[in-house]
């Protein structure tokens with residue numbers, strides 16, 4: 001097998017396979033460093049700083065503005081998934097004051113099921129949070145989820161301030177069609193080049 005073919009096969013396989021790794025602490029909660037939202041799949045309504053919900057950042061937040069009960073963000077996990085394991089499966093971090101009761105509730109839809117959770121003061125900075133179980137959304141034990149819909153629900157003066165979402169039961173990614181294609185190409189390149197080596 002030529003060196004060039006090995007390089008192509010290796011790069012394609014690395015792109016198609018995710019690695020789990022070190023850990024990150026966010027407001028006292030420990031996560032795998034890939035546990036967080038990777039992308040915004042869809043935006044409905046007007047949002048301030050929607051990309052703030054991506055990654056382990058709790059210094060900024062995504063917020064529906066002006067408030068609209070029909071507005072939502074559909075966020076996705078690309079290098080991981082959330083698994084329905086024991087207990088709560090992910091944490092939603094919301095900006096609030098530094099006192100209990102100053103956080104907004106979070107309205108979430110997964111697999112067509114909608115639930116609303118109060119957020120509780122984390123004890124760190126102005127951050128509140130909710131610990132959420134995929135079982136609440138009808139996900140079977142061991143089932144994986146790669147997308148979460150966040151509603152611009154508001155109470156009083158402002159909308160929910162979505163800072164970050166991290167998987168506690170962090171799973172392997174659910175391959176997107178594009179990723180499946182890359183893995184397929186990688187395997188084909190390997191198989192083809194093996195055949196060439198034999199000939």
Ligand SMILES: [Ca+2]
Nearest residue numbers: 034035036038
């Ligand atoms: Ca991720």
Ligand SMILES: [Ca+2]
Nearest residue numbers: 084085086087
């Ligand atoms: Ca669970």
Ligand SMILES: [Ca+2]
Nearest residue numbers: 095096104161
């Ligand atoms: Ca808030």
